[in-house]
Amino acid sequence: MMDKKRIAQLLEVLGKGLFEKEHVLSLSLLAAVAGESIFLLGPPGTAKSMIARRLKSAFRNGRSFEYLMSRFSTPDEIFGPVSVSALKDEDRYMRMTEGYLPTADVVFLDEIWKAGPSIQNALLTVLNEKVYLNGKEEMRLPLKLVVAASNELPAEGENLDALWDRFLVRCVVGGIADKELFNLMISSTVQSEVEVPDAIRLSADELRVWAEGIDAVEIPVFVFSFVHIFRRLLTTYNVSAEEKGESLFYVSDRRWKKMVHLWRTSAFLNGCSVVHLADLLLLQVCVWDTPAQEIVLERLLTDALVAACEEHVGVPLLSDRLAALKEEGMGVLETHVAFKVVKAFFYQIQSMYPGRTVLIYTNEYEALSPDRPIPFVLVTDRRKTGAQILRKYEKSRHPDVFPKDLLQVVRTMTGLQVNGRKYELLREAGEDGENAVPQTEVSSRMTFSSAMAERIVAELGEVSARLEQWQREEAEYVQTHLFLQDRQRDILKNALRRVRSDITSLEIESQELSHAAGRKLS
Known part of the structure; x- marks a missing residue:
């Protein structure tokens, strides 16, 4: 099992004097262990290069x-100058790479988007495969992490x-x-590099062993559900955004594969053998193309978490069963109950009043709909009926009505519901209506509806218990997660709170259906 305390201690030492950059530092270390690279967007003087220098100290004998x-800039300045002696004496093209990118553990490339095409092409293989082609020789690089930085995003139309x-x-x-913290920073005497105890540094041999452990981390079914739900939400959003001329999300298949590996790495470094919901929150730092997408991304992430959680505990199936049962019960009561027409x-x-x-x-x-509230307004009819009338709201007909005065109305089995409170309609005395279902059939069907509703109530109780257990496990894990901020923790808490609210609503609906069926039988 991974020693989580050691990673936490390493991050604490590396983060000394890096005020408000602890999260970026922890993500950089996570990327390094996962074999990935990180891009930092920000103005000069915001400690981007210091983060890279600190990361070098995380590795034993790090360069x-x-x-x-x-x-x-030329390739010579990044990958080393061409060896004149090898070219002259051996007729061999090769670079002298010592002290340049191919021999480094941690690389910091500032203003990355200004690199020319020859440097870009070489970097693609370096970043993806940790390989550099030096003449005819393929060099396996000791590279752990590339930290790239810029104060701008890649420009469109430049093949970046x-x-x-x-x-x-x-x-x-x-x-x-x-x-x-700003006062502490300007008065601090901490240097850009810190002394890291050798006992907590990471060695190349350890990273190789960890790679096997990371690959063995289990991916639960709900993770795959989350991925497919999020992809579907992204597609829907992109269609709408394209019509509005807004920026789109693009996540390649390769990127999804790398994200899953990052989640596995996160779980492993947090001392777990299985990916948790909290690890999925790291998606937030992996799929944006512009910072302006942050708010939309947070909403899509929350919606995907809610849907994946509900699917995992079985909410959609019970919701569909309840809706079908509710529709059947509504049909029986509507054909059996005849409301009295007045005036x-x-x-x-x-x-009501x-x-x-x-x-x-x-x-x-x-x-009226039994599920979708429709706005109504209460008006007084002094000329004809002398009564107050609940009328469907239309802005042209009721221009002086404020939104706060609108009444949200839905249909129920025995009347209607206004702003969450139920009211019955006046019925025909002793009349069941011309199209009434025979009483024996009503009794039979409502007995069935009542029994099914009670069964759904029981199953929802089991679902609720499973969710509660899951919430306890996730709450403990997310609270001490090494790579999340408080805002990301809140996303998960809010998502689970929504799942809980949806289950509670279904429990109330099923109980009401059961009670309504029972009242009808009596």
């Missing part, structure tokens, strides 16, 4: 290479898409926002 790109896609982890880095055009709402007569047009009642 680093730094370079500031420009439009005039392939290079951009190689950076799995992407972070926005800004200045220090907290006043007290030629209305049904009367009982007990004591001492007052409240009516609703029959045609507007029949158009």
Whole structure:
């Protein structure tokens, strides 16, 4: 089992004096262990290069290479100069790579998008395969991490898409926002490099062993559900965004594969042998193309987590069964119960306001939905009925009505529900209506509905218990997660809270259906 405390201690030492950059540092270490690269977007002077220098100290005998790109940079400055003696004496083209990128453990490339095509092409193989072709010789690189930085995103039309896609982890880095931490920074005497105890440094041999452990981390079924749900949500969003001319999300198949490996690495370094819901939150730093997508991404991530969790515990199946049962029960009661028509055009709402007569047009009642609330407004009819009438809201007809005064109305089996409160309609005394179902059939079908509703209530209780157990496990894991911020933890908490709320709503609906069927039988 992975020693999580050691990783936490290593991050603490590396983060000394890196104010408000601890999260970026931890993601950089995660990317390094996963064999990935990280891109940092931010203005100069925000500790981007310091993060890379600190990461070098995480590895035993670690070596680093730094370079500031420009439009005039040449491959010689990145990969080493061509060996004149080898070319002259041996007629062999090769570079002297010692001290350059091919011999480094941690590489920092500033202003990455200014690299020319020859450098870009070489970097593609370096980033993806950790290989550099030195003449005819294929060099296996000791490279653990490439940290690339820029104060801008890759420009469109400059063939940078392939290079951009190689950076799995992407972070926005800004200045220090907290006043007290800013004061500590400007008065700190901590140097850019720190002393890391050799006992907690990472060795190449360890990383090779860890790679096997990471590959053995289990991927639960809910992870695959989450991936497919999120992909579906992205597709739907992109269709809408394209129509509005907004930026789209693009996640390649290769990127999905790398993300799953990153989740496995996260679970492993957190001391687990199985991917958790909390690990999936790392998707947030992997799929954005512009910082402006952050809000949309957070919403899509939350929706996907909710849907995956509900699918895992069995909510959709029970919801469908309840909806079918509710529709059947509604049909039986609607054909059996005949509401009394008053004043030629209305049904009367009982007990809505004591001492007052409240009516609703029959045609507007029949158009009500049992699931989707429709806005109504209460008006007084002084000329004809002398009663108050619940009318469907239309802005042209009711221009003076404020949104806060609208009443949300849905249809129920015995009347309607207004702003969550149920009211019955006045029925025909002793009449079942012309199209009534025979009483014996009603009793039989409602007995069945009542029994099925009670069974769904019981099954929802089991689902609720499974969710509660899952919540406890995830709460403990997410709270001490090494690579998440509090805002990401809140995303998971809110998602699980929504799942809990949906289950509670289904429990209430099924209990009401059971009670309604029972009342009808009595």
